[in-house]
Every structure is written in structure tokens, then in C-alpha cells.
Amino acid sequence: MKNPDNTPFTDANGSNNNNPQGAADANATHTTDTTIVAAPMESSAQAEADDPASAETSAPTSAGASATAPTATAPRRRWTKTLIAVPILVVLLVACGCAWAWQTRWRSIAVTVNGQRLEISAGMTVQQLMSANGDFNARPGRLLALDGTVLNDNGGDPASFTIDNRQVSPADWNSTRLPGDATVAVASGADVTEGHSTEYETVPRGVSVNVTGGVVQMVQSRGKDGKREVWVGDVSGQRVEKDVVEQPEDAQVVGVSPHPEGRNVIALTFDDGPSQQYTGPILDILKDKGVKATFFDVGTYSLAYPDEEKRMMAEGHEVASHSNTHAYLPGLSRDELRSELSAGLQNMQQASGVNTRMIRAPYGAFTADQWKDAYDLIDYNVIWSVDTKDWELPGAQAIRSAAVSGAYNGAVILMHDGGGNRDQDVAALPGIIDDLKGQGYEFVTISELLQMVGASAAPAEGDGAASDSGASASDGAGDGASGDGSASSSAASDSATMAAAASAASARQS
Ligand SMILES: [Zn+2]
Numbered sequence: 001m002k003n004p005d006n007t008p009f010t011d012a013n014g015s016n017n018n019n020p021q022g023a024a025d026a027n028a029t030h031t032t033d034t035t036i037v038a039a040p041m042e043s044s045a046q047a048e049a050d051d052p053a054s055a056e057t058s059a060p061t062s063a064g065a066s067a068t069a070p071t072a073t074a075p076r077r078r079w080t081k082t083l084i085a086v087p088i089l090v091v092l093l094v095a096c097g098c099a100w101a102w103q104t105r106w107r108s109i110a111v112t113v114n115g116q117r118l119e120i121s122a123g124m125t126v127q128q129l130m131s132a133n134g135d136f137n138a139r140p141g142r143l144l145a146l147d148g149t150v151l152n153d154n155g156g157d158p159a160s161f162t163i164d165n166r167q168v169s170p171a172d173w174n175s176t177r178l179p180g181d182a183t184v185a186v187a188s189g190a191d192v193t194e195g196h197s198t199e200y201e202t203v204p205r206g207v208s209v210n211v212t213g214g215v216v217q218m219v220q221s222r223g224k225d226g227k228r229e230v231w232v233g234d235v236s237g238q239r240v241e242k243d244v245v246e247q248p249e250d251a252q253v254v255g256v257s258p259h260p261e262g263r264n265v266i267a268l269t270f271d272d273g274p275s276q277q278y279t280g281p282i283l284d285i286l287k288d289k290g291v292k293a294t295f296f297d298v299g300t301y302s303l304a305y306p307d308e309e310k311r312m313m314a315e316g317h318e319v320a321s322h323s324n325t326h327a328y329l330p331g332l333s334r335d336e337l338r339s340e341l342s343a344g345l346q347n348m349q350q351a352s353g354v355n356t357r358m359i360r361a362p363y364g365a366f367t368a369d370q371w372k373d374a375y376d377l378i379d380y381n382v383i384w385s386v387d388t389k390d391w392e393l394p395g396a397q398a399i400r401s402a403a404v405s406g407a408y409n410g411a412v413i414l415m416h417d418g419g420g421n422r423d424q425d426v427a428a429l430p431g432i433i434d435d436l437k438g439q440g441y442e443f444v445t446i447s448e449l450l451q452m453v454g455a456s457a458a459p460a461e462g463d464g465a466a467s468d469s470g471a472s473a474s475d476g477a478g479d480g481a482s483g484d485g486s487a488s489s490s491a492a493s494d495s496a497t498m499a500a501a502a503s504a505a506s507a508r509q510s
Pocket of ligand 1: 322326362
């Protein structure tokens with residue numbers, strides 16, 4: 001509220017000091033002079049009327065409107081400045097943003113990709129560049145199996161991307177932006193072959209057989225199996241043979257023709273027994289003459305006539321194997337061969353406790369193939385050097401002449417105590433022994449003969465014979481009865497087959 005008129009106050013102030021209002025007027029006049037835009041309020045005016053002195057003090061403590069009144073112009077200026085500054089700042093920011101965006105995004109830059117110059121937006125990522133250009137025909141490598149077949153068309157190394165010769169991992173393609181003037185190389189990924197584990201498989205040893213002229217064939221060394229590396233594919237499971245890391249060593253089978261130096265020894269041998277009819281009489285003669293011989297027994301006959309075989313053992317003769325059923329061994333498969341040999345050995349052991357790894361193959365038929373299939377089952381295959389041809393039933397005198405005329409130091413004489421009519425063997429034997437004794441011969445078993453020349457087979461590995469045994473053990477006795485007939489004809493062939501070899505051996509010895 002403004003004072004309506006300054007004049008009356010001035011007049012009153014000067015003319016009438018008694019007027020209580022005068023003091024107020026005078027005071028009012030004073031304030032009027034110094035306050036131009038003040039808007040006295042009722043409370044202030046009342047205070048002036050009551051106490052002039054309070055006017056100055058009351059004003060600052062009065063209600064807000066009158067207190068702020070003196071400084072109200074400053075905020076308005078700041079607001080004005082703000083209203084001007086904010087748009088400027090915004091404009092500046094937008095300008096800066098645009099400049100930044102221009103620099104980093106909107107403008108075009110040039111890059112050279114695989115020798116080709118391309119204009120691209122600044123800020124383009126590797127991934128965007130690749131996607132926009134069909135990956136520049138770069139493909140991931142393939143995942144290959146061990147044998148080279150494709151397991152996965154995209155399973156190999158990823159395509160490679162280099163910026164100025166610096167490789168950018170595919171994981172960084174989305175976050176890596178291309179700089180201007182970059183030289184980029186994009187290439188397909190390499191094929192990758194699957195991982196593998198390594199195993200080893202056995203490379204079976206061979207058997208080297210060199211028995212030419214040997215009366216006794218013997219495993220001189222066992223050799224050893226080799227070892228081959230095999231890769232097994234982690235994904236495909238393929239097994240691929242790699243290098244042989246341990247070469248196998250062949251077993252060695254050699255022929256031995258013993259001629260004990262300074263001795264005059266001879267070995268009598270009897271095949272195809274034991275028999276109930278002839279083994280006993282022959283053992284009687286040997287016992288009477290004090291002579292040791294070697295018997296090659298058929299396994300089935302051992303079971304059939306165990307007492308005869310036990311007597312051979314008890315009287316100091318050597319007992320070895322003549323197979324289980326007198327089979328023609330080269331006619332058998334590997335498994336059949338091993339079964340035939342093992343069963344023969346086992347049946348003898350069962351019948352009389354014979355424990356041997358010495359055989360005489362029926363008909364002397366035992367080639368390098370049989371040795372390869374069974375070198376681990378036996379130590380010796382004993383042939384002969386003097387064939388009495390008793391199987392031809394030439395008469396006792398002829399048998400006696402053949403034995404004596406063919407004799408030499410270390411000779412092995414073939415006769416029979418089973419498998420047919422052996423009457424002539426029984427009849428001839430005493431004269432043979434007498435004649436040979438007369439020539440100064442000493443009778444030895446095969447093992448004794450071999451010992452005299454220091455020939456012994458390499459130690460067996462493990463228990464090979466036992467592992468194959470048992471296959472034919474139960475049928476041994478059953479075959480015994482019918483076996484006689486076949487053994488008889490076998491005995492004939494036995495000698496016939498080996499006649500050439502035997503005579504060759506004899507001739508060489510003579
Ligand atoms: Zn025979």
C-alpha cells in the first residue's frame with residue numbers, strides 16, 4: 001500500500017509536533033525518502049505508528065515478502081542467463097556428438113581387403129564387414145577323421161581375419177572396428193584332424209624255420225612279439241595303424257643232427273604205442289638187454305593203455321608225444337593243430353604223468369607252417385635217420401639188417417610198438433640190440449643224445465601247452481579202439497613220407 005500523498009505528511013511534520021500521527025508521518029516521510037519501491041504492509045505501518053524505532057528492526061524480521069523484496073532482481077537474471085545458456089550447451093553438445101559420430105560412424109573410410117579397396121562406414125565392425133560381404137568367401141576349415149574323411153564341414157579352424165597383419169580372434173569380431181586405410185586379409189580356416197588316443201597292438205613274431213637235414217628239429221630261440229602304435233579317433237572311433245615301435249623278433253627253429261664226439265651212441269625209437277599186445281614184449285626185451293629207448297605215444301592210446309606207458313616211465317625210457325590221434329598235422333587248421341598237439345600232451349600226462357614238450361609228428365609231417373602255428377607248444381620234433389621199414393612187414397631179418405646197416409654215431413632208428421601188427425619188430429629187436437652192441441654202440445634216449453651235443457631248446461614262455469589243452473582230452477579214450485586201424489596205415493605212410501629225408505640224412509652222415 002502506497003502513501004497516497006507525501007505533502008500532508010511534510011506539512012504535519014513541520015507544523016504540528018503534538019499530533020501523535022506526526023511522529024509517524026515524520027518517520028514515514030523519512031522512510032519515503034529512502035525507499036522507492038517499498039510496499040509498506042499493514043504490519044509494518046502499524047509498527048511505525050506504535051514505535052518509530054521499531055520500524056527498521058521489524059522490517060527484516062517480518063514475513064517473507066517484505067524480507068526478500070530488496071534482492072528479487074538477481075534470480076531473474078540468473079534465470080535469464082540459464083535460459084540462454086542451456087540451448088547453447090545443447091547445441092554445442094549436439095554439434096560435438098555429430099562431429100564425433102561423423103568422425104567415428106558416418107563418414108566413409110577406405111580399407112583394402114585381400115587387395116581390393118572398399119569404401120565402408122567408419123566404425124564398421126569386423127563382423128559387419130564380413131556379413132556384408134559374404135565373408136569374402138572365406139570358410140571355416142573342416143573337421144577330418146583320422147583317415148581323412150570329413151566329419152564336420154565347419155568343424156575345423158575358423159576363417160582368419162587380420163588387420164595390418166594383426167590377427168583378430170572371431171570372439172572379437174563384434175567389438176573390433178576397422179580403422180581407416182587398414183589392410184585386411186581374410187582367409188579360410190585350415191582343416192583340422194580329430195584328436196586321438198594312442199594304443200598299442202601286438203605285432204606277432206614270425207618263425208624262421210631252417211631244419212634242412214636235421215634229425216631233430218628244435219626251437220633255438222623264442223623270439224618276441226613286436227608292438228605297433230594304433231591311433232583311435234576321438235570323434236570317429238577309427239583305428240588307424242601307425243608305426244611299429246618295437247620290431248618283432250622271429251622265433252628260430254633249427255635242425256640238429258647229433259654226433260657226440262668220441263662216442264658211439266644210438267637211439268632206438270618206437271612209435272604208435274602204447275599197445276596192449278606189443279609194448280609189453282618190447283619192454284621185456286629192452287629190460288632184458290639193459291637198453292633204454294624212446295617211445296612216441298599217441299595220446300588216445302596212452303589213455304587206453306596207461307599201464308604200458310607207466311611201465312615205460314618206470315623202467316627209465318623216455319616217453320614223448322606222437323600227437324593225440326595220429327593226425328596228419330599239415331591238414332589241420334591252426335586251431336585244430338594246436339588242439340591236436342595239446343590234447344596229446346595232456347592225455348599222456350593224465351594217463352601216466354608224462355610231462356614232455358617233445359613230439360614226433362605223425363609221418364614226420366611238420367612244415368614251417370606248423371612250426372609257426374605251434375612253436376610255443378613244443379620244444380622238439382624228432383624225425384629219424386634209420387628207417388627199418390618194419391611197416392612193410394619185410395620179415396624180422398630184413399628189419400634187423402636195415403637197422404644195423406644204417407647205424408652210425410648219433411643215429412635215430414625208427415621202429416613201432418603199436419598201431420598194427422608188430423610181431424616182426426618183437427622178433428627183430430633182440431638181434432638188432434645184439435648186433436649194435438657188438439659194434440660198440442651204446443643205447444641212449446633222445447634227450448640224452450641231445451645233451452651229449454649240448455643241444456637244448458630255448459626255455460618255454462609261460463605255459464603255452466596248458467592254455468590249449470583240454471580240447472580233446474575227453475574224446476581220447478573213445479578214439480582209442482578205432483585208432484588202431486588208422487594208426488597202422490599211418491605208420492606205413494609215416495615211414496614212406498620220410499624215407500627220402502631219412503635216407504638223405506643217412507647219406508649225409510655216411
Ligand atoms: Zn606214427
